[in-house]
Structures are given as C-alpha cells and as structure tokens.
Amino acid sequence: MQPIQFEPDLCIRCETIDCLTKCQYVSFSGVEEARSEKLKINERRHSRVLEECLTCYACQEYCPYDNNPFYLLVERQEEMGILPAPKPIIEEQLRMMAPKGKIAPQAVTGVVVDMCAFPMLTGCIRGKLFEGAAPVTGMDLFCNIMWLHFAKNSTIRERVPRIIDNIMNCCLGDAPGREMVCFHDECYGTYTSVARAYGIDVPFTPVHLFDYINGRLNVLKDRIKPLNTKIAYQRPCSNRLVPETDKVLDAIFEKIGAERVPRVYDRENALCCGGVPRAQQRDELADSLVEKNIDDMLKTGAAYCVFNCPFCMATLANEVAEQGLMPILVSDLVQIALGE
Amino acid sequence: MTADLIARLGKITGPRYVSGAAEERYLYSMDQGTMPPAAPDAVVMPKTTEEVRQIVMLANKLKVPVVPMGAGLVLSGLTRALKGGIVIDMKRMNRIVTVNPASRYVVVEGGASQGMLKAYLDKHHPDLKHSMPDAPPVATLAGNICIHGSGHLSVLGGSHSDMLNGMEVVLPSGEIIRTGSCGVSGGWFSRAPLPDLSGLFLGWSGTTGIVTRLGIKLFPKYRYNDVLIFVAEDPDLMPDMISRLTSVQAAEDMTPWMTPKPDWARGFLHINIAWGGHTKKELIFKRNLLQGSVREYIDRKIAGFLPLPPPQKGRFLKIPSPDLARFADLRRGGGFEYVGAIMAIEHFPDAYRAGLAIAEKFNVAYSLGARIIGAGHAMMFFFAYAFNRADPEDVKRASDALEATNTAALEIGGIPWKAELPAQKQIIEKMDPDTFALMGRIRAVLDPNHIMNPGNWEKD
Ligand SMILES: Cc1cc2nc3c(=O)[nH]c(=O)nc-3n(C[C@H](O)[C@H](O)[C@H](O)COP(=O)(O)OP(=O)(O)OC[C@H]3O[C@@H](n4cnc5c(N)ncnc54)[C@H](O)[C@@H]3O)c2cc1C
Ligand code: SF4
Ligand code: SF4
Numbered sequence: 001m002q003p004i005q006f007e008p009d010l011c012i013r014c015e016t017i018d019c020l021t022k023c024q025y026v027s028f029s030g031v032e033e034a035r036s037e038k039l040k041i042n043e044r045r046h047s048r049v050l051e052e053c054l055t056c057y058a059c060q061e062y063c064p065y066d067n068n069p070f071y072l073l074v075e076r077q078e079e080m081g082i083l084p085a086p087k088p089i090i091e092e093q094l095r096m097m098a099p100k101g102k103i104a105p106q107a108v109t110g111v112v113v114d115m116c117a118f119p120m121l122t123g124c125i126r127g128k129l130f131e132g133a134a135p136v137t138g139m140d141l142f143c144n145i146m147w148l149h150f151a152k153n154s155t156i157r158e159r160v161p162r163i164i165d166n167i168m169n170c171c172l173g174d175a176p177g178r179e180m181v182c183f184h185d186e187c188y189g190t191y192t193s194v195a196r197a198y199g200i201d202v203p204f205t206p207v208h209l210f211d212y213i214n215g216r217l218n219v220l221k222d223r224i225k226p227l228n229t230k231i232a233y234q235r236p237c238s239n240r241l242v243p244e245t246d247k248v249l250d251a252i253f254e255k256i257g258a259e260r261v262p263r264v265y266d267r268e269n270a271l272c273c274g275g276v277p278r279a280q281q282r283d284e285l286a287d288s289l290v291e292k293n294i295d296d297m298l299k300t301g302a303a304y305c306v307f308n309c310p311f312c313m314a315t316l317a318n319e320v321a322e323q324g325l326m327p328i329l330v331s332d333l334v335q336i337a338l339g340e
Numbered sequence: 341m342t343a344d345l346i347a348r349l350g351k352i353t354g355p356r357y358v359s360g361a362a363e364e365r366y367l368y369s370m371d372q373g374t375m376p377p378a379a380p381d382a383v384v385m386p387k388t389t390e391e392v393r394q395i396v397m398l399a400n401k402l403k404v405p406v407v408p409m410g411a412g413l414v415l416s417g418l419t420r421a422l423k424g425g426i427v428i429d430m431k432r433m434n435r436i437v438t439v440n441p442a443s444r445y446v447v448v449e450g451g452a453s454q455g456m457l458k459a460y461l462d463k464h465h466p467d468l469k470h471s472m473p474d475a476p477p478v479a480t481l482a483g484n485i486c487i488h489g490s491g492h493l494s495v496l497g498g499s500h501s502d503m504l505n506g507m508e509v510v511l512p513s514g515e516i517i518r519t520g521s522c523g524v525s526g527g528w529f530s531r532a533p534l535p536d537l538s539g540l541f542l543g544w545s546g547t548t549g550i551v552t553r554l555g556i557k558l559f560p561k562y563r564y565n566d567v568l569i570f571v572a573e574d575p576d577l578m579p580d581m582i583s584r585l586t587s588v589q590a591a592e593d594m595t596p597w598m599t600p601k602p603d604w605a606r607g608f609l610h611i612n613i614a615w616g617g618h619t620k621k622e623l624i625f626k627r628n629l630l631q632g633s634v635r636e637y638i639d640r641k642i643a644g645f646l647p648l649p650p651p652q653k654g655r656f657l658k659i660p661s662p663d664l665a666r667f668a669d670l671r672r673g674g675g676f677e678y679v680g681a682i683m684a685i686e687h688f689p690d691a692y693r694a695g696l697a698i699a700e701k702f703n704v705a706y707s708l709g710a711r712i713i714g715a716g717h718a719m720m721f722f723f724a725y726a727f728n729r730a731d732p733e734d735v736k737r738a739s740d741a742l743e744a745t746n747t748a749a750l751e752i753g754g755i756p757w758k759a760e761l762p763a764q765k766q767i768i769e770k771m772d773p774d775t776f777a778l779m780g781r782i783r784a785v786l787d788p789n790h791i792m793n794p795g796n797w798e799k800d
Contacts, residue, residue: 086644088571088608095604279647281638283631314649
C-alpha cells in the first residue's frame with residue numbers, strides 16, 4: 001500500500017498554514033496554534049482537528065504547495081480510529097455502496113460519459129450537447145471518493161482500482177488512453193487528484209464535464225441563445241480537488257450568458273451544502289449551513305441555483321425552490337441556452 | 341337447507357347480495373395466510389344495521405354459524421367459516437357517518453375501509469387524520485380495531501383499540517347495543533366514564549357480536565412531516581434506545597426493522613421514526629429532541645441516524661408503507677403470514693434472537709420488525725414469513741416456523757396477536773384458568789346458541 005504523497009518538510013517550512021487557518025469549520029487562535037495542530041497530524045499524534053473536521057475537502061485546495069493535507073488527515077483519522085460518523089452508519093453505507101460485480105463488457109461507442117452511481121441522471125445525456133455520447137452507470141462504476149468523508153482511505157485503495165478495471169474492461173474496450181467524460185466532479189477528482197496522491201494507476205484519460213461542455217459550446221456556438229440571467233453557483237466539495245476546472249465553468253457561463261453572481265460563499269469560500277454533516281450527526285450545523293447558503297443566494301437576486309453535484313442538489317433543491325430559485329444542474333442550464 | 345338459507349338471506353338483503361356459489365364459497369374459504377381453507381355455506385353482504393340484525397336473528401333461529409368479516413386480511417384465518425354457516429361480509433356498510441372536528445372523532449359504519457376514511461379526510465378535513473395500519477387500504481376500520489391493530493399514530497395514541505370512542509354492536513341475540521358515550525349522549529367522544537363494554541368485542545375474533553358503527557379518534561394532520569432512520573448493531577441496547585426515543589414524546593410512529601434483504605441491511609437494527617409539525621420550526625425542534633435523546637449513543641459512535649437526502653425520504657413517509665406488502669410477495673405465489681406478538685419493550689433482544697434462530701432452523705424467507713405502541717409502553721413485534729402458496733413444502737415450512745414462533749413468543753413473555761387457531765390454543769394453555777372460564781361464561785350469556793364464529797377461542 002502506497003502512503004499518501006506528502007512532504008513533511010514543506011509543512012515545517014510553511015509560514016501561513018493555509019490548510020488550517022482558512023478552514024471554515026475548525027477555529028484556531030492564530031497561525032501558531034494551527035501549526036501545532038498540523039504538526040500533530042503529520043506526526044501521527046492526536047489533534048482535535050481530526051475530531052472536528054467537517055471533511056469539506058477545502059484544505060486540499062487551500063494548501064499552496066499541493067501537499068495533500070486533506071488526504072493525510074483522512075489517513076490519520078483511519079489510523080487512529082477516529083470516526084467522523086457512527087460505526088453502523090459507516091458500515092452499512094460501505095455495504096450499500098459496494099461494487100456488485102454485475103457489470104459486463106459493453107460495446108460503448110462514441111464519447112463515454114461516466115454517470116457514476118447516479119442512474120437516475122442518465123436522462124441528462126441528451127440533445128446536441130451530448131450528441132453521440134453514451135452514458136455508463138451503476139454501482140460497479142461508483143468512484144468511491146465519498147469514503148473521504150468517513151475516514152476510509154482503505155476502501156478507496158481497495159475499491160478504486162477495481163472500478164478502474166471495470167471502466168477499462170467494460171466501458172472503454174480496454175483501449176489505454178481512451179477518454180472518458182466524468183459527469184461528476186467526484187469521479188474526475190478520483191481519477192486525477194486522488195489517484196495521483198494515492199499512487200493508483202489510471203490507464204484512461206479522464207475529461208472533466210466542464211471541459212467537455214466548453215468544447216461542445218465552441219462547436220455549437222451558433223445555436224446558443226444567451227440566457228441573460230443571474231445564477232448562483234453552489235460549488236461542491238469535490239471541486240476543491242480540481243480547482244483549475246472552476247475557471248472553465250466561468251467560460252461556460254460566459255458563453256451562455258449566465259452571470260455567476262458574486263456570492264459570499266462561492267469559489268474558495270464555498271460553503272458545504274449541509275449533506276455531509278447530517279451523516280456526521282451534526283444536523284443543527286447542517287441546518288445553519290443550508291440557511292447561510294440560501295440567504296446568501298437570495299441576496300444576489302439570482303434566478304437559478306446551479307449545481308454540478310447531484311448530492312448537493314438532492315440536499316438543497318427543495319429548500320432552494322421554496323425560496324423561489326430554480327435548482328438546476330450545469331448541463332441542464334446549458335441545454336436551455338441551446339434551446340433544448 | 342342451503343338453498344333455503346340463501347333464499348331467506350336474499351329476502352333480507354336482496355338476492356344480489358347473497359351467494360352460495362362454489363366460486364364465492366371458495367374465495368371466502370381462506371386468506372393469504374397458512375391456515376387451511378374452511379368454506380362457508382353462504383356469503384351475505386348487508387347494507388344496514390337492521391339487515392345485520394335480521395341476518396343474526398335468522399342464524400339464531402336456524403342455529404347456523406355466523407362469521408363477521410371486513411376485508412379478510414387478518415392473515416391468521418379468523419374469517420374462515422370453521423363450522424360452515426354464513427360469512428357476513430361488511431363491505432357494503434361503508435359510510436363515513438360524521439366527523440366532529442372540535443372533538444376530533446369520526447363515526448363510520450362497520451365495513452368502512454382505511455383507504456376510504458383517509459381519502460374522505462384528505463378531501464373534507466385536510467387538517468385531520470386517523471391512524472392507518474400498513475395493511476392494504478381495503479382493510480376495514482372495524483376489523484382492525486377488533487383485533488387491537490396498530491398503525492402510523494400508535495406511538496402517539498396507542499393501539500387502535502385505544503383510539504376507539506365507542507361502538508354500535510348487533511349482539512348474537514339480535515339486540516343492538518351502544519358502548520361508550522354514544523350510548524348515553526348521542527356524541528361519540530369517549531369510552532369514559534361508563535363501565536367499558538367495548539372490551540366485550542375487542543380481541544374476541546368476532547365471537548361476541550357484529551360491530552356496525554364505530555367512533556374513532558382523529559388527530560391533527562401536520563403540514564410538514566419527516567422521518568429519521570436510527571441504525572444500531574447491538575440488540576441488547578434496543579430497549580434503552582426505544583425508551584429514550586419515546587421519552588421525548590415527539591414521534592407519531594416508530595417501527596424497528598431487521599431484514600436480511602437487501603444484503604446491506606443484514607445484521608443492522610433500524611428504527612424508522614416518523615413525526616410532524618405545523619411549522620418547519622416545530623419539525624426541527626422535535627427532530628432535535630429525538631436526536632438529543634440518543635446523543636449518548638451517537639457520541640460513543642455505536643449508533644446513529646442514516647443520512648437521508650430529502651428525495652429519499654418519500655418512500656419512508658408513505659402511508660401505508662409499501663415495504664411489508666413488497667416483502668409479502670417475495671416468494672411469489674401470494675403467501676404471507678406473520679406472527680405479531682404484543683410484548684414488553686425489554687423483550688426486544690430475546691424476540692430478535694428467537695426470530696433469527698427460527699428463520700435459520702426452518703430456512704424461511706423472513707423479515708423481523710416491530711411497531712412501538714404508546715410512549716414505549718409495549719410493542720407489536722412481528723416475525724414475517726413469505727412463502728409460495730402453490731408450493732406445499734414451502735407452506736409447511738412457513739407454518740412450522742409460525743408455530744415455533746408462537747411458542748417462542750409465549751416463552752419470552754409476549755402474547756401472539758390476532759392469534760390463528762393453533763396459537764389461540766397455546767394462549768389458552770398459558771392463560772389463567774379462571775380468566776378463560778369467565779370468557780366462556782361471557783360468551784354463553786351473549787351467544788347462547790353459540791353461533792358467533794365458532795371454533796375460535798375454544799379449548800378443543
Ligand atoms: C401487508 C400487510 C400489512 C399489514 N399491516 C398491519 C399493520 O400495520 N397494523 C395492523 O394492525 N395490521 C396489519 N395487517 C393485518 C390486517 O390486515 C389488518 O389488521 C386489517 O386491518 C384487518 O382488517 P380486515 O378488515 O381485513 O379484518 P378481517 O380480517 O376481515 O377481520 C379481522 C377480525 O375481526 C373480525 N371482524 C371483522 N369485522 C368485524 C365486525 N364488523 N364486527 C365484528 N368483528 C369483525 C373478524 O371476524 C376477524 O376475527 C397487515 C396485513 C397485511 C397483509
Ligand atoms: S499542508 Fe500545505 S498549507 Fe498546510 S502546513 Fe503543509 S504546506 Fe502549509
Ligand atoms: S477538510 Fe475542511 S473542515 Fe476539515 S480541516 Fe480541511 S478545511 Fe477544515
């Protein structure tokens with residue numbers, strides 16, 4: 001088993017300890033306290049951060065040196081048996097989301113779009129935007145990144161290579177280097193950032209949904225009817241692993257005439273949707289996150305609340321809609337602009 | 341004799357509502373459970389209390405057995421005509437007579453169904469509801485209350501028989517009596533303060549009279565509803581967990597479930613907890629109370645609430661719940677029966693372990709669960725077995741398992757609920773003899789010709 005890639009000396013030399021000082025959920029009296037806690041984590045000593053962490057993934061983005069603070073934190077939680085959620089909750093979900101071993105090789109032609117474990121979203125793969133694209137989905141393709149929320153790096157190490165084999169053998173015709181579009185940030189984050197940090201080999205080329213859409217909009221530019229509308233974007237935790245893609249999203253919004261309103265809780269300051277803290281049995285915190293997110297969106301006068309994460313959407317859609325904003329996925333918003 | 345009986349019944353109800361046809365007698369000879377068929381000589385469907393009275397008088401005269409029946413969904417064969425005679429199918433007496441919103445009760449006829457009342461209240465009194473069991477909606481309110489059923493408001497209001505305010509009953513002699521306040525005042529608001537004669541007809545499996553009207557408590561219907569699923573692993577902790585969850589008195593319904601299918605659920609103990617609120621604030625306040633009650637277990641990380649995004653909650657908020665009905669057809673062939681045993685909460689671990697052992701021994705498809713009754717005052721623990729009715733071996737396995745379960749339930753200290761014939765005998769065996777003797781004397785007074793559902797609650 002390959003350890004998480006990280007360089008302890010970088011942390012020792014680090015002046016700002018951004019990974020912790022920028023954390024929105026664990027507070028520190030100052031840089032020195034943050035440094036002391038970070039060193040405890042690195043040195044396998046108990047730190048309160050391991051208990052208080054919301055597993056929002058954000059420190060992974062905050063670290064200016066790509067030193068994988070979040071992956072390491074999860075590693076330490078597991079090593080020390082610090083469970084972010086009650087054991088039966090973790091164990092039952094581990095079983096629920098396990099690969100089923102039922103997938104068989106399929107002749108998938110055209111652009112393969114990985115819909116992860118969200119078969120209910122395959123209907124999104126339609127119209128000119130996804131012309132010729134083939135969605136693949138099921139528990140045997142579940143990217144398994146969610147175990148970062150449950151101190152289960154061991155499950156990621158065990159299951160992700162199996163899923164990659166499934167993708168190669170059953171969806172990509174065993175053709176190394178073939179591209180696969182990841183509909184969900186989580187899958188793209190798994191096959192890029194996680195795979196790199198955990199030393200997992202990925203023989204195909206993952207393509208982020210935003211890159212795919214942006215490319216298609218270049219081809220379909222004559223069809224675009226600018227929306228001329230304001231949208232509030234709910235940035236998901238998994239985009240923290242691949243922050244470079246957020247700029248591509250800006251390009252998409254610009255092309256379709258959607259103004260991404262400046263929210264307090266967007267970009268680096270994005271706030272958790274409230275889904276994960278419920279698994280951690282912190283419902284009151286989850287309620288306050290939902291409220292903060294929605295109040296923040298309402299202040300901007302946006303007409304749409306745009307999601308790229310189906311789980312964030314499931315968590316917030318009802319509340320958002322009750323407040324008069326239209327919840328929608330990025331790809332659906334783009335399709336409206338394409339007149340579909 | 342049968343032709344004469346049918347002609348005379350036809351004079352009472354009109355010939356359309358009487359039948360002695362082989363097909364009908366076949367259909368009415370059984371339910372979905374494991375009890376062997378027992379066909380009636382005739383089936384009759386009265387429309388009024390007066391017709392019921394005349395049918396009973398006729399049966400008395402001819403000394404022909406009478407079996408009252410609602411939807412026949414009890415599953416333990418209590419509406420089979422063990423000694424032949426007449427099945428009185430009450431479904432035509434299905435009127436919702438009146439609703440009193442101020443005192444929150446409804447008066448219904450003896451054949452009105454759960455589904456009808458729900459639809460009626462949804463339409464005419466959207467701020468009121470009654471406690472629905474998870475039985476198919478065609479199940480009758482009378483049939484369910486007569487067997488001490490339970491349902492979606494049972495944590496709040498107890499057994500469905502606890503929600504009964506009074507009844508109109510046609511006695512085996514043909515007299516029509518009224519129990520509860522309606523016997524004195526015309527209002528159906530309470531069983532107190534009178535001598536409680538309703539008990540003469542509750543739990544007696546249709547052997548004491550025919551209920552033609554009932555007053556039933558209604559409850560406020562909330563605008564907002566929510567559900568939590570608590571998950572644990574140690575059965576020995578369940579009594580305390582249930583006790584804590586009920587202690588805050590926020591839930592309307594609490595249903596533990598343990599099932600080997602789907603695979604992920606095997607070995608885990610779940611408790612579905614449903615509650616409501618007039619406002620979101622109230623809903624959240626109650627959720628916090630429920631979660632706070634078991635915080636100690638959560639902090640120890642040995643139990644917790646399953647995270648359920650809002651779109652996944654709909655299935656668990658459905659009333660009636662489709663889950664048991666889905667399990668009922670697991671083996672195909674439409675065979676399904678469960679032993680429900682009313683027992684004290686502290687027996688949960690024993691009941692759970694006994695259920696697992698029996699399912700393993702008899703190799704039957706099982707689902708175990710319970711419905712908490714009152715603020716943790718008791719529970720209906722169920723051991724459900726699905727079987728293929730077309731496969732005699734499967735039926736035999738299930739009925740052996742059921743018998744073993746009844747024995748185990750009694751040994752644990754529980755009492756089989758809506759007991760089928762063999763279980764009735766097991767209960768009688770354990771019952772205080774003077775009490776059983778009193779049951780016999782009461783029956784003899786009410787039903788001197790012994791025409792009411794004979795064969796039930798008898799020693800031999
Ligand atoms: C999938 C499934 C789920 C179920 N879930 C539940 C549940 O959640 N809670 C629950 O309590 N039960 C449940 N049941 C059991 C049963 O179906 C119900 O209790 C149902 O309400 C019984 O009503 P019925 O009209 O079918 O009664 P029947 O089976 O017709 O009769 C029941 C008994 O009452 C007597 N009786 C009926 N009507 C009268 C009357 N008018 N006067 C005098 N005696 C009468 C009968 O002789 C018989 O002894 C379930 C059953 C199934 C199949
Ligand atoms: S993880 Fe990055 S930000 Fe945190 S202390 Fe180390 S180098 Fe600094
Ligand atoms: S994952 Fe989020 S909550 Fe946890 S330490 Fe990092 S930034 Fe803080």
